[in-house]
Amino acid sequence: MSAEAGRLKRFGFRRGGTTERGRSERRLGWMLCAPAVIAMLLVTAYPIGYAIVLSLQDLDLRFPEEGGFVGLSNYGAVLSSELWWQDLFNTAFVTVISVAIELALGMAIALVMFRAIFGRGVIRTAVLIPYGIVTVVAAFSWFFAFSPDTGFVNHLPLIAEDKAWFGDRFSSFAVIIMAEVWKTTPFMALLLLAGLTTIDAGLYEAAKVDGANAVQRFFRITLPLMKPAILVALLFRTLDAFRVFDTIFIMTRGAQDTESVSILGFNQLISRLNLGLGSAVSVMIFFCVLIIAFLFVRGFGVRMAEGRPGGS
Amino acid sequence: MRRAVTRASLAFGAALCALTLMVGCGGSDDEGGTTELNWFVQIQPGGSFQEVAKRCGEESDGSYEINFELLPTDASQAREQLVRRLGAEDSTIDILGMDVVWTAEFANAGWLKEWPGDREREVTKDVFDTVIETARFEDKLYGAPFNSNTQLLWYRTDEIEEPPTTWDEMIDEAEKIGPDGGLIQVQANQYEGFTAWFNALLESAGGQMLSDPETVDLPEEPTDEALEVMGRLGNSPVAAPDIDTSNEDTARLGFEAGDSAFMVNYTFAYASAGENAPDVLKNMGFAPYPRVVESEPSRPPLGGFNLGVSNYSDNPDLAFEAAACLAGPESQLTATELDGLPPSNETLYSDKAVKTAYPGFARLVQRSIADAGPRPQTAAYQDVSLAIQRSLHPPSKIDPDDVTPIFDELLSNLEDAVKREGLL
Numbered sequence A: 001m002s003a004e005a006g007r008l009k010r011f012g013f014r015r016g017g018t019t020e021r022g023r024s025e026r027r028l029g030w031m032l033c034a035p036a037v038i039a040m041l042l043v044t045a046y047p048i049g050y051a052i053v054l055s056l057q058d059l060d061l062r063f064p065e066e067g068g069f070v071g072l073s074n075y076g077a078v079l080s081s082e083l084w085w086q087d088l089f090n091t092a093f094v095t096v097i098s099v100a101i102e103l104a105l106g107m108a109i110a111l112v113m114f115r116a117i118f119g120r121g122v123i124r125t126a127v128l129i130p131y132g133i134v135t136v137v138a139a140f141s142w143f144f145a146f147s148p149d150t151g152f153v154n155h156l157p158l159i160a161e162d163k164a165w166f167g168d169r170f171s172s173f174a175v176i177i178m179a180e181v182w183k184t185t186p187f188m189a190l191l192l193l194a195g196l197t198t199i200d201a202g203l204y205e206a207a208k209v210d211g212a213n214a215v216q217r218f219f220r221i222t223l224p225l226m227k228p229a230i231l232v233a234l235l236f237r238t239l240d241a242f243r244v245f246d247t248i249f250i251m252t253r254g255a256q257d258t259e260s261v262s263i264l265g266f267n268q269l270i271s272r273l274n275l276g277l278g279s280a281v282s283v284m285i286f287f288c289v290l291i292i293a294f295l296f297v298r299g300f301g302v303r304m305a306e307g308r309p310g311g312s
Numbered sequence B: 001m002r003r004a005v006t007r008a009s010l011a012f013g014a015a016l017c018a019l020t021l022m023v024g025c026g027g028s029d030d031e032g033g034t035t036e037l038n039w040f041v042q043i044q045p046g047g048s049f050q051e052v053a054k055r056c057g058e059e060s061d062g063s064y065e066i067n068f069e070l071l072p073t074d075a076s077q078a079r080e081q082l083v084r085r086l087g088a089e090d091s092t093i094d095i096l097g098m099d100v101v102w103t104a105e106f107a108n109a110g111w112l113k114e115w116p117g118d119r120e121r122e123v124t125k126d127v128f129d130t131v132i133e134t135a136r137f138e139d140k141l142y143g144a145p146f147n148s149n150t151q152l153l154w155y156r157t158d159e160i161e162e163p164p165t166t167w168d169e170m171i172d173e174a175e176k177i178g179p180d181g182g183l184i185q186v187q188a189n190q191y192e193g194f195t196a197w198f199n200a201l202l203e204s205a206g207g208q209m210l211s212d213p214e215t216v217d218l219p220e221e222p223t224d225e226a227l228e229v230m231g232r233l234g235n236s237p238v239a240a241p242d243i244d245t246s247n248e249d250t251a252r253l254g255f256e257a258g259d260s261a262f263m264v265n266y267t268f269a270y271a272s273a274g275e276n277a278p279d280v281l282k283n284m285g286f287a288p289y290p291r292v293v294e295s296e297p298s299r300p301p302l303g304g305f306n307l308g309v310s311n312y313s314d315n316p317d318l319a320f321e322a323a324a325c326l327a328g329p330e331s332q333l334t335a336t337e338l339d340g341l342p343p344s345n346e347t348l349y350s351d352k353a354v355k356t357a358y359p360g361f362a363r364l365v366q367r368s369i370a371d372a373g374p375r376p377q378t379a380a381y382q383d384v385s386l387a388i389q390r391s392l393h394p395p396s397k398i399d400p401d402d403v404t405p406i407f408d409e410l411l412s413n414l415e416d417a418v419k420r421e422g423l424l
Helices: A003-010 A020-055 A073-079 A082-115 A120-132 A135-146 A169-197 A201-209 A214-242 A246-251 A261-271 A275-299 B002-025 B048-059 B075-087 B103-108 B117-124 B129-135 B167-177 B192-204 B220-234 B248-256 B268-276 B278-282 B316-326 B329-339 B346-350 B352-357 B362-371 B381-392 B404-418
Strands: B035-042 B064-071 B095-099 B144-156 B183-185 B210-212 B260-266 B284-287 B302-309
Touching: A020 A275, A073 A275, A082 A120, A082 A169, A082 A214, A082 A261, A082 A275, A120 A169, A135 A169, A135 A246, A169 A214, A169 A246, A201 A214, A214 A275, A246 A261, A261 A275, A261 B075, A261 B381, B035 B048, B035 B075, B035 B316, B048 B064, B048 B316, B048 B329, B064 B075, B064 B316, B075 B095, B095 B103, B095 B316, B103 B302, B103 B381, B117 B144, B117 B316, B129 B144, B129 B302, B129 B362, B144 B316, B144 B329, B144 B362, B167 B183, B167 B220, B167 B260, B183 B248, B192 B220, B192 B381, B220 B404, B248 B260, B248 B268, B260 B268, B268 B278, B268 B284, B278 B284, B302 B316, B329 B346, B329 B352, B346 B352, B346 B362, B352 B362, B381 B404
Parallel strands: B035 B064, B035 B095, B183 B260
Antiparallel strands: B095 B302, B144 B260, B144 B284, B144 B302
16 A cells, blocks of 8 residues: 555545545534634634735835835845844744753653652642743743842852843853743643553553563653654644743843744834734744644654544 | 523623623713823832822813823833734823834824924923924924933942043943942843933934934944944943843842942932932932043933823823823922922923932933933834844944944944834
8 A cells, every 4th residue: 555545544535435434424523623613714814814915015004104015025025134044043942952851851740640659630730830820920930030130040059149141142042941841841741641641551561571671661662652642742842832932022032142033023013013024924933833733744744633433 | 502592692792791881981971071081101110190190180170080001111011012002093092101212103103193383382391402302203293291311420439539521431440440349330231221322322422323214324433432332341341240131220220239330320220229228329429421532522311201192082182281281390390209200391400309309410410311312213213223232232242443343234234224124
C-alpha cells in the first residue's frame, strides 16, 4: 500500500468508496460539529478576513484622508524590514528554548504525578497553580522579583546587588524564558500525563519479567507509546509560545532587542495606529503559525485524534 | 426542549435589560437638567484632579457634573486606552487630558474639536509661549493648557560646591567622585522619556528634529553634540547601573538611595525626597537643566497636560465650558498644591501656593518652562519617537568619539518615520 493510501485509510477513507457505516458515522460527525464550525467561522473567520483586507490597504487612523488599496506593498515593507527578521529570530529563540525546557520538566512532573501514591489530587492541583495565574500577573511577579529596586533576587547569594536584569539582552531573555517556563510547564505536564495514563500497565509487567530496567522501560515503552501525546503537547505549546506577548511586554516592552513579532505588530497597530502595516504583520504571524502547525502535522505525523473507524 | 428555549430567551432578555440599564447610567440626565461629562485623565496621587472636577461641577450651578475616568499614570498606556476608544468613535469621552505630544496626532485624526475663538483667548491668556505651542496644530488650538512640567538638575550640595552648567562638566565632576556616590540619574529606558531626553539635548545644542511636521531637520553639528553627550554618559562608570532601563521613578529612587550626585528629573522629585529620604533632601540642590554647549542656553524637556474636547462628545459646548474651568488658574493652583504640578500660567509663579510647593526654586521652574524645548508637533509623532528609540537605545552603543554611524542611522530612520514608511 502506498503512503498516500495508508494515510487516507487512517482518516477513514477507503480506496473505491466508503462502507455504509462509515458514511453515516461521518454524516453524524459533521452534524455534531456543525454548531462549533459555524461559531468558529463567525468569531474567527470574519476577523481574519478583515485583517487580510486591512493589510492590503494604506490605512492610518491618524491620517483619515489619505490611503487606499495598495496591493501587497505592506507585505513588501514587512519582509524587507530588518526588524521583522530580527523579531522573528527572537520569537523563534524564546519558543524553542522555552518549549524544550517545558518538555523536559513537564515529562518529569507528569511521571511524578502518575506515580504518586499519596495525595494525588493535591499534587495535581498544586502543580497546576502557575497555569491558573493570569499571564500578566505572573509576568509582573517575575518582573518585580528581578527588579534591582524592589526584587529579592539581587539579595540572593552569588548575585550582584546592582545587577540590572533587564538591562542587557541575554539576562532579559533568561528571565522572560524562566517566567514562560514556570507559567506553562503545568499545561505540558497535564497533556503528557494524559498520554501516560493510556499506556497499558501490562506492558511494563511483561518488560519487567523480561528483565528490562527502569531506564529501558522508559525509553523502549513509555516514550514510543507516548509519541502522539508528546507531539500534540509540543504542537500546542509551540503555537502558543510563538505568539508570546504579555511576558515580554511587561518586562522589557521589547527593549534590549527582546522584541517578539507580536510586540512588533502591537507597535504598528496601537502605537502608530497604522492599521495597514500592523495587519500585514498580524497576517504574517498567522502564516508562521500555520506553517508550524503544517510542519508538525505533516513532518511528524501528529494525529489529533486516535482510534477512529478504519484507523490503524 | 420547549422549556429550554423559553429559558434561553429569558436569559437573553435579562441580558438585554442589563445592557440597557448600563447604557442608561452614562450620558446625560435630562430630568434635573444636569449633564454628566466624562473626563479621561491620568491619575494623580494627590487627588488634585478630583478636587478641581468637583469644584467646577459645583460652580456650574447644576448645569454639568464631571465624572472621573482614570487612565494609567504611564503616558503610553494612557494613550493606548484613549486611542482605542477614539478610534471606535466612543461618545463616552467628553474631555481628554492629553500629554503635550498627542495634540497633532489626535487633531489630525479628527478626534478633537477646535477650541472656539472666544474661549481660546480665555484659556491661553498668560500661558507660556512654549506651552501654547504644544496645544496648537496647524495654527488651531486643540487643547487648553492645564498644568505644565519641566526638568531641573538636582544635585547633592554636600558633594558639589558649584553646580555644573554643562553635561560635560557634570560628567567630569561625577567621575572625580566615582561610581560610589557620584552616579548620574537620567531617563534612558526604551520609552517616551528617552525621546524627551534626546530632544532636550538636541534643542539645547541648537538643533531640532523637524523643521515642519513632515520635514526632518537634524542639523549635523548640534546632533553630533547631543549624541556625544549620550554616548559619553552611557559609557561612563558614573552612569546609574540601571541606566538602560531607567525612568523618572528609578531615577528618583536611585537619587533617594544616596549614592548619586546628580539627577535630571521633573519637579515631583523634590517632594518625593521629602517623603522618602529626608537626609537626602537636606542636601538636595537645584540648578537649571545642564547645557550641551557652553554658549547656548539649555532647553529642558517640557511635560504637562492639555485639555481637549472629543469630536464624539454629545455635549461639546458644555465640555468646552467645563474644560476651561478645569484648566483655569484656580485649578492649576490646586494641582500645584496637592500634586506639585507646575502651573502653565506665568503670573501664578508669584503665588504663595507655588512658592510653598517649590521652596526657593519657583522662579527656576518658571524660567525652565519659558526656555523649554518642546518635542516636535507632528501627527506622526509616535513614528518619530519610535525611530529615535530604535536608533539610539541603549545609549551605551553610541561611541562618543565617532558618532557618524549613529547619526546616519538616526537620519535615515527619522526620514522613514516622517513618511510613515517601513516597520518601527
